[in-house]
Amino acid sequence: EAQVTQNPRYLITVTGKKLTVTCSQNMNHEYMSWYRQDPGLGLRQIYYSMNVEVTDKGDVPEGYKVSRKEKRNFPLILESPSPNQTSLYFCASSFPLAGGPAREQFFGPGTRLTVL
Amino acid sequence: AQKVTQAQTEISVVEKEDVTLDCVYETRDTTYYLFWYKQPPSGELVFLIRRNSFDEQNEISGRYSWNFQKSTSSFNFTITASQVVDSAVYFCALSESGGKLIFGQGTELSVKP
Numbered sequence: 464e465a466q467v468t469q470n471p472r473y474l475i476t477v478t479g480k481k482l483t484v485t486c487s488q489n490m491n492h493e494y495m496s497w498y499r500q501d502p503g504l505g506l507r508q509i510y511y512s513m514n515v516e517v518t519d520k521g522d523v524p525e526g527y528k529v530s531r532k533e534k535r536n537f538p539l540i541l542e543s544p545s546p547n548q549t550s551l552y553f554c555a556s557s558f559p560l561a562g563g564p565a566r567e568q569f570f571g572p573g574t575r576l577t578v579l
Numbered sequence: 580a581q582k583v584t585q586a587q588t589e590i591s592v593v594e595k596e597d598v599t600l601d602c603v604y605e606t607r608d609t610t611y612y613l614f615w616y617k618q619p620p621s622g623e624l625v626f627l628i629r630r631n632s633f634d635e636q637n638e639i640s641g642r643y644s645w646n647f648q649k650s651t652s653s654f655n656f657t658i659t660a661s662q663v664v665d666s667a668v669y670f671c672a673l674s675e676s677g678g679k680l681i682f683g684q685g686t687e688l689s690v691k692p
Contacts, residue, residue, distance in 0.1 A: 505682040506682040521679060522681070555624075567614070570624040
């Protein structure tokens with residue numbers, strides 16, 4: 464089944480404790496991206512990757528890191544989480560078109576993160 | 580800079596009413612793509628439609644229709660004869676070349692029986 468998986472789905476942690484949210488897709492998509500969803504703000508892009516070893520900042524990259532060593536995986540790393548990073552996080556992937564995410568994006572189920 | 584505005588935060592209708600969700604965008608690019616996504620109460624994000632900037636044809640899919648007007652930078656979404664299952668948050672999004680995807684704030688639609 465074609466899908467984007469994220470783990471964990473739920474996470475409660477404390478300020479400053481490094482964590483990684485994994486994202487994996489089995490559709491051979493070049494493009495992958497991370498978003499956070501907050502009430503009243505919609506989805507905001509954190510980082511995206513056009514292909515392996517190519518990553519770039521979205522609109523809210525501060526406090527996050529990513530890596531794209533393999534095509535299928537795009538982990539999101541919070542080196543020192545803070546309470547303002549409490550949010551619902553979505554990973555997505557797609558085939559690009561003309562250099563951008565012009566095809567429909569397939570979203571993972573979401574990871575609800577709480578930082579105390 | 581690119582921007583997407585969904586001015587309607589919440590809309591409430593009674594079943595079988597028609598409802599239009601507004602989306603206004605800003606971009607400097609001549610080539611761009613517009614999307615609508617649905618987020619039902621279960622939380623997943625479901626793709627509804629993609630439109631490229633060179634195709635202003637309106638589209639109809641069952642009870643759903645989309646009106647793309649470059650002159651007013653709008654990409655509005657109409658649900659005809661709404662149903663309770665249409666209750667969800669709907670997001671409009673814009674992609675230019677270069678990888679960024681910008682979402683609007685979302686419109687929460689509540690369809691009451």
